[in-house]
Amino acid sequence: MSFQTNLYLSINKDQWPIVYRNEYNVSFMGLEKLHPFDAHKWKNVYKFLKESGLVNKKTVVVPNEATREDLLMVHTKKYLKKLNCSFYVAKIAEVVALVLVPNYFVQRAYLKPMRFQTGGSILAGKLALERGWAVNIGGGFHHCSSSKGGGFCAYADVTLLIKFLFFSLSKEGDDYTPPTEMIYSEKTVRRVMIVDLDAHQGNGYERDFKDDANVYIMDVYNKWIYPLDIEARKAIRKQVQLDFFVSDETYLRLVKKYLNESLSEFEPQLIVYNAGTDILKGDKLGGLSVTPKAYENTNSEV
Template structure:
């Protein structure tokens, strides 16, 4: 498989993965999600800017810097097809479908070009970060992707603000690229509610 998601990092880099493009900024529509950040303080799971604030917190604490953070690449259609069906990925070109997945109804009237840029592209960057985190965890013994964890998505369904099955993709990439090292995987989900769509 030809993917640019796996790459080697410098010894001075940490396996803490983030890029500013993780943050969903979508004309304020991201605040219309039923679990708006205003209800749950600053770092609620659906707070679209939380990833930047988490990274800034880690920088302020001296844990990571712009030079030591690992910056992931964007998950491409080819990367996503490792798990997702072509039909599902094509359905994301319909703003109505994406509005259902994101649980933000007004997205249905937004031209899909803007939906791709404002919502789906940040999700693809975070998915790339999750996949890279799997490789780095094997190499370094640990890794943290500040974004990702889209556990409401499966190969042909999305929901709960989750458009891509990054956890399943991480596992498939590990099985495909490290078959001698990875035989079994356990997913420990510490979210406050149950997964809707096991992948």
């Protein structure tokens, strides 16, 4: 079976490799407010960047929606079929009221925005190789694996981003047949490091890459909160477990120390950085106490 994707777009020289579209945002008759997660945060980030003069409609890159065929690069058919059940999606989104909503509306209001964000992550991987860096304002669904969603994460965009690079860049022409196992050639991306500074453990992609020596995982997270996935932790090559209310000084010291150690142990061709803002003081889910100033310093380190 041949495989094509419309996710790998080419961009103009005057465009920044910053990926976003308005359809990222989840709005569903106010039901999204039943979860402490800000379902409009992507719009707020874009608005801030736009008001700061860093992006505008002409310079931002607008991604396409990931199709079912794109998703099957990683996800099982059984998992995608489960997303047609509102009860199962309600468990992933952690919004119980979705159980009572017809799946058609769940697809349009929640899953479709997630597919746009997933397409954005995959595109950002390609653009990072072309430009040296790229940012997807959305995505980072690190609790979703190939066969299981959770923690508001319905699609495994981190895994998909990496698998697309491992696989699609080795093809010749636009059509190719996926092999049973990924084949790495000298001309493709073969070594990727994931640096995950979200307050929660990235158990989704960890389960997907647990037996892949070509993916090095550094995960810095609060060890006392969701998902507490002990099995997935086995995939972490550099694990930094934090306690509640860690201070700026301690946090920055640990990140710098273990990032340097990671880079001395593994030479990546690409770094996928999952920058979770839930490490900030006052976040209801993260349980940490990092200030905005320290957060800025963390981003500069990575």
